[in-house]
Amino acid sequence: MTRIPHETSGEPNPLQALTLDRLRRRTSMKWRTYPEDVLPLWVAEMDVPLAEPVVRAVTEALDLGDTGYPAGTAYAQALAAFAGKRWNWDGLAAERTAIVPDVMLGVVEMLKLVTGSGDAVVVNPPVYPPFYQFVEHMDRRVLEAPLGADGRIGLGVLEEAFRRAVADGGRAAYLLCNPHNPTGTVHTAEELSAVAALAERYGVRVVADEIHAPLVAGGTDFVPYLSVPGAERGLSLMSASKAWNLAGLKAALAIAGPGAGADLARMPEEVGHGPSHIGIIAHTAALRDGGAWLDALLSGLDANRRLLADLLAEHLPGIRYRPGDATYLAWLDCRAVGLGDDPADTFLHRGRVALSSGLPFGTGGAGHVRLNLATSPEVIGEAVRRMAAALR
Secondary structure (H helix, E strand, O other): OOOOOOOOOOOOOHOOOOHHHHHHHOOOOOHOOOOOOOEEOOOOOOOOOOOHHHHHHHHHHHHOOOOOOOOOOOOHHHHHHHHHHHHHHHHHHOHOOOOOOOOOHHHHHOOOOOOHOOOOOEEEEOOOHHHHHHHOOOEEEEEEOOOOOOOOOOOOHHHHHHHHHHHOOOOOEEEOOOOOOOOOOOHHHHHHHHHHHHHHOOOEEEEEEEEOOEEEOOOOOOOOHHHHOOOOOOEEEOOOOHHHOOOOOEEEEEOOOOOHHHHHOOOOOHHOOOOOOOHHHHHHHHHHHHHHHHHHHHHHHHHHHHHHHHHHHHHHHOOOEOOOOOOOOEEEEEEOOOOOHHHHHHHHHOOEEOEEEEEHHHHOOOEEOOOOOOOOOHHHHHHHHHHHHHHH
16 A cells, blocks of 8 residues: 655654553553553554643643633634645634534534434444444434445445435434544545435435544545535534544534534534533644644554554454554454454453454444554554464
């Protein structure tokens, strides 16, 4: 796989900045779920120090005691400027945004606006497990439109799902993952335009989870769903949390297309009380001033994708890996190595490597694992060696 590398930012690779001993001092989910002899490469946390502009902004806020309730549109303005520079998209209007606690809670609120109890929500498995959990918890029906063998959206499959979703006369939504988690697929402008046309034809409202948008490989262009023709009635959720490792500093933005502003305006005011003011400060600083740090990270992730492909070819040739064009997650097809539907269990108990099981990702997840690439090359090398040892 040949890609154009990211431009050198002058920043050091943040994936090589922290030792394993230092990382094990962390108290977050990634580092406290399993015993210390397990290498955790599962949940979407990165093994990086925070970008200096983020640290500075949060420190200054704490020095000021600026820890009250969120206000203003600085976050939206910073994201709009980032979108213009990185994605050549000038359609993000601050007046058609709302702050929400995080992307998945924002997804829930957007789905509440455009669907009702018992209505269908279409998803593309294998896909991020909370898509199932949150949708079912809010009393909606999940309808699957599986990705093709190439990891891309099949328009015929999607159209059939849309047809079934509205067959009983109810409302329906399509929860689009763009870029796609876990495959790393970046949907093209042509694909997204076709999706928008289908959605309009069937009256299905599109809600796009675009949390991984800044995390694209070198030579790959991210296309915001709301930027394509026909997507005017769409809704999008974005955040700096994945790209700058800010999951613990809660904040995200709900964004409405020009035809969905009235829908977003119906969101209850109290939803906007959930985000952290400090979180918004951190996310704003990341988007506004963290570009050089992000470029260094992206270059490191490009190198890690190549490294993982090489290591698997050498030590675990039976595992199929198609490096994705986005995210820091690797989707590994382990069906040929004889570990059954849940190979993550074997890699954990016999190899002491924690990976995400493919089963909760829905149809197409059996026999797969998801590996978090956002760590040092040394940890990736050790993880692959342990995985290989688990098969001996």
